[in-house]
Amino acid sequence: MAISEIKYKEIAPPPRWTEFRSEFGVIGRSEKMRQIFETIEQVAPTDIPVLIYGESGTGKELIAHAIHAKSRRKARPLVIVNCGAIPEGILESELFGHERGAFTGAIAARKGYFEMADGSTVFLDEIAEMPLGTQVKLLRVLEGREFMKVGGTESIQVDVRLIAATNKELEREVQKGNFREDLYYRLNAVSIRVPPLRERKEDIRELVNHFAANFCKANHIEFEGFTEGAYRLLEDYPWPGNVRELKNVTESMIVLEKGGKITEGIVPKYLSKFFEMDRHLPVRVPRTSEEADRELIYRALIDLKAEIGQLRELIFQRVFPPKRLKPWPAEESEVYTGVLQADEKNTYPVEDNSFEGMSLEDMEKELIRRTLEKVGGNKRKAASILKISERTLYRKIKEYNLPF
Ligand SMILES: Nc1ncnc2c1ncn2[C@@H]1O[C@H](COP(=O)(O)OP(=O)(O)OP(=O)(O)O)[C@@H](O)[C@H]1O
Numbered sequence: 001m002a003i004s005e006i007k008y009k010e011i012a013p014p015p016r017w018t019e020f021r022s023e024f025g026v027i028g029r030s031e032k033m034r035q036i037f038e039t040i041e042q043v044a045p046t047d048i049p050v051l052i053y054g055e056s057g058t059g060k061e062l063i064a065h066a067i068h069a070k071s072r073r074k075a076r077p078l079v080i081v082n083c084g085a086i087p088e089g090i091l092e093s094e095l096f097g098h099e100r101g102a103f104t105g106a107i108a109a110r111k112g113y114f115e116m117a118d119g120s121t122v123f124l125d126e127i128a129e130m131p132l133g134t135q136v137k138l139l140r141v142l143e144g145r146e147f148m149k150v151g152g153t154e155s156i157q158v159d160v161r162l163i164a165a166t167n168k169e170l171e172r173e174v175q176k177g178n179f180r181e182d183l184y185y186r187l188n189a190v191s192i193r194v195p196p197l198r199e200r201k202e203d204i205r206e207l208v209n210h211f212a213a214n215f216c217k218a219n220h221i222e223f224e225g226f227t228e229g230a231y232r233l234l235e236d237y238p239w240p241g242n243v244r245e246l247k248n249v250t251e252s253m254i255v256l257e258k259g260g261k262i263t264e265g266i267v268p269k270y271l272s273k274f275f276e277m278d279r280h281l282p283v284r285v286p287r288t289s290e291e292a293d294r295e296l297i298y299r300a301l302i303d304l305k306a307e308i309g310q311l312r313e314l315i316f317q318r319v320f321p322p323k324r325l326k327p328w329p330a331e332e333s334e335v336y337t338g339v340l341q342a343d344e345k346n347t348y349p350v351e352d353n354s355f356e357g358m359s360l361e362d363m364e365k366e367l368i369r370r371t372l373e374k375v376g377g378n379k380r381k382a383a384s385i386l387k388i389s390e391r392t393l394y395r396k397i398k399e400y401n402l403p404f
């Protein structure tokens with residue numbers, strides 16, 4: 001046995017896929033996923049940057065969570081920044097913060113995500129979308145662990161671990177001149193390639209069961225399960241949208257079949273690319289446009305029901321304001337569970353009836369302003385609380401000229 005192997009065994013005990021399933025909700029029995037778990041075990045305790053590659057929906061964000069959760073930084077929240085969702089012109093100030101007066105509209109100094117993530121991990125999603133100018137600044141952070149705010153003169157020291165993800169071939173982006181070569185090498189110290197689902201069919205059955213169980217539990221559905229033939233069809237499908245598509249299809253089938261047994265006769269209706277797959281499959285029933293519309297309506301109804309519930313709650317609080325302070329609504333995202341947990345315990349006054357007589361537009365503006373204020377200007381968190389996309393939030397901030 002080579003010495004390196006003995007050392008490896010001493011420092012890194014064999015990873016357990018069951019642990020990844022129970023602790024982080026990451027499913028994977030395939031050899032490819034086992035290798036990923038092994039890499040996570042090895043790199044998580046270090047501060048080495050990690051670059052995660054993979055097609056859309058393969059689980060890159062989930063893996064970033066697992067790396068952070070297994071690191072010494074786990075007590076602090078993982079800070080996620082989607083470089084593709086933030087308008088190019090303001091990404092730099094979002095990441096590094098800005099001083100008062102740094103640009104038109106910067107009426108107050110603001111901390112950036114890197115400063116907020118001091119002692120923690122920053123996950124830069126869709127890194128290939130980062131403008132070249134911002135890439136220079138990021139390289140400096142990686143090399144010297146310091147940066148300057150936009151319009152600032154003093155450098156700020158931070159202790160941040162970086163994880164980045166992309167569904168583009170970064171090497172090709174370097175060749176095309178869209179991505180800095182020096183940054184690429186720096187980020188690529190450890191890279192994890194998350195294989196598309198079609199390359200790890202052994203994971204499909206467990207993923208389906210996992211999504212079905214979670215969905216039925218959350219929606220109080222009694223589900224009769226899948227037949228062996230149904231599993232086999234799901235395993236044969238190429239899943240162009242990867243795990244995300246598998247999750248959506250599983251949930252759609254359960255809702256639309258009203259919890260009844262999912263058989264091999266039912267599955268094809270839900271697989272849009274069914275005609276393009278294996279020619280030997282027995283049933284070839286395309287999903288009709290009527291059925292696709294029905295599914296869309298169902299999904300919209302489920303979303304609407306949830307929104308009506310939230311609105312009802314909000315109106316109820318406004319009309320019958322409680323005398324005491326109400327807790328700030330818990331956010332859905334599990335991202336900010338450390339430091340920002342303190343925020344969740346904060347309270348906000350609901351007895352102020354300040355929305356009375358306001359137009360819908362003004363109410364929206366005020367709600368956005370208050371939410372942003374409450375979360376210290378953190379757009380991702382505010383968007384998650386308001387249940388709108390980050391992009392929409394940015395548009396609204398601009399539209400209402402809000403100072404964030
Ligand atoms: N191995 C897995 N086990 C359990 N759930 C998974 C797994 N991989 C992905 N998922 C689920 O699939 C969905 C998509 O995963 P995720 O957002 O991590 O993908 P992604 O690679 O970041 O996609 P994108 O490139 O589009 O951002 C999420 O709901 C995630 O929880």
Ligand SMILES: [Mg+2]
Nearest residue numbers: 060061125165
């Ligand atoms: Mg992602």
